[in-house]
Amino acid sequence: MTKRIVGIAIAMAFLLFFALTPPPEGLAVPAWHVFGVLFSSVIMWLFDIFPKMIVTLYVCAACVVVGCYDSMSEALKSFMTSASIMVLGSFFLAGMLSQTNIPLRLVGFLTRFTKDSGKAFLLVILATCTLISSFCDDMTAATIVYTFVVSLFGIERRVVVEENRALRAAMMIGIPLAAYAGGCITPVGAPSNVVAIELLRATAGVDITFLQWFLIMIPISWFIVIVLWAFLCLTLRPEPLDPATYRKIREATSLGPWTAAEKKSLAVFLGMVALWFAGSAVPILSSPMVVIIGAIVMYLPGVDLMVPERFQKIASWDLFFLLPGVMVMATVIERSSLIQWLIDNAFTALSGLPMPVTLFLACLVLFLIRVFIPAGPPVTILAIPALIGIGAVAGIHPVTMTCIGVVWGTICFMLPIDILRAYTYDAGQFTVRQMWRAEVPTVLISLAFTTFYMPLAVGLAFPG
Secondary structure, three states: OHHHHHHHHHHHHHHHHHHHOOOOOOOOHHHHHHHHHHHHHHHHHHHOOOOHHHHHHHHHHHHHHOOOOOOHHHHHHHHOOHHHHHHHHHHHHHHHHHOOOHHHHHHHHHHOOOOOOHHHHHHHHHHHHHHHHOOOOHHHHHHHHHHHHHHHHOOEOOEOOOOOHHHHHHHHHHHHHHHHHHHOOOOOOOHHHHHHHHHHHHHHOOOOOHHHHHHHHHHHHHHHHHHHHHHHHHHHOOOOOOHHHHHHHHHHOOOOOOOHHHHHHHHHHHHHHHHHHHOOOOOOOOHHHHHHHHHHHHHOOOOOOOOHHHHHHHOOHHHHHHHHHHHHHHHHHHHOOHHHHHHHHHOHHHHHOOHHHHHHHHHHHHHHHHHHOOOHHHHHHHHHHHHHHHHHHHOOOHHHHHHHHHHHHHOOOOOOOOHHHHHHHOOOOOOHHHHHHHHHHHHHHHHHHHHHHHHHHHHHHOOO
16 A cells, blocks of 8 residues: 555656746757656556556547547557557466476476486576567466476475475576576567567667578577576586486476467467468468467367367456557657657767667666666566667667567566565575675676677578
């Protein structure tokens, strides 16, 4: 209750400040009022003052009041866009895969190559989480892998035992980061990816295909995971698995023949992935179209991989209703010339800096914001228009800035206050000091790699 009251007070303070003060020189009054709507809505999202649907409706109504939309009907058009369909698609995939043993079969297959190596098993856990998160939301991926690890090692909340102590700590530190990194790999890996693509189109007029996104993002995501794994091994030194634990792993992942539901789920999943990649050459197979095809197939008689009750349980309607509000704000920012004003007044100083310095500073600032704001989608989505503006000043391709916004607005290092980090930290298997020892060098190396890799990758994907 106290948190919500404080949030309301802060939101009202922002609204009143921007409503009662004159705009800076060169900025129209409606654009200045947009700042009030923007900051107040972000506060409402972060403090969970109202349900996401109510905040989204507030954004629509406020934008009509300040004159950025002619009517509520025009504002409400953002409720069903291609981004909304893609978010529903991630819910369908998560619901289909989470009711099968396919993730455990993947772990079982990979552990055949690890033997009793604790370091190799850690890599298997991180890789599995990354792969699942590539096509499901990060929370689903992390929950599936976390539940498996807790069950396998008999982890009890805040009970630390000596057996495989370092390995347990390393897995708890690595699982959320692997889920975040995997969520960046494909457009359907996280709802904010879809909105980022929409923002790229709306702000810069650039379209990016599923294949282009995949080719750009897969190296940076896996690079971060591998570097993290290396430093977890270096700093925590996971112990070898004893024979009893290894036998338990093999038994837990020896699931017998594939069931009919698993075979059908795998066929639908691989079919959707194939169609997404084919969409790069066949325009009609857009990402939303593939989601619709996949959803229809899941519900077909004889396939029956999804039932309404299952979808209602897995779907995050908070996220679904958050995105239209963000898209309304993005459209309003574009219409009100707010981005141009920010470029002219706030980012001009960056125009004289070398491109690598500009990129590094952009990544660093976004990383620091994400550390202290435990809400990935709003940080990512609200940062991208500004990042594209910085790129316009510095001569950096808008896709480069968009991808930077997704990576460093999604992956949360350093503090266990984000929902996934808090989820594994609450298990009590690692300390903040252990986390920092592995993550500080991971962040520094990954920031430097992003600075030099991203322009090169985007240049190859968008020649000329």
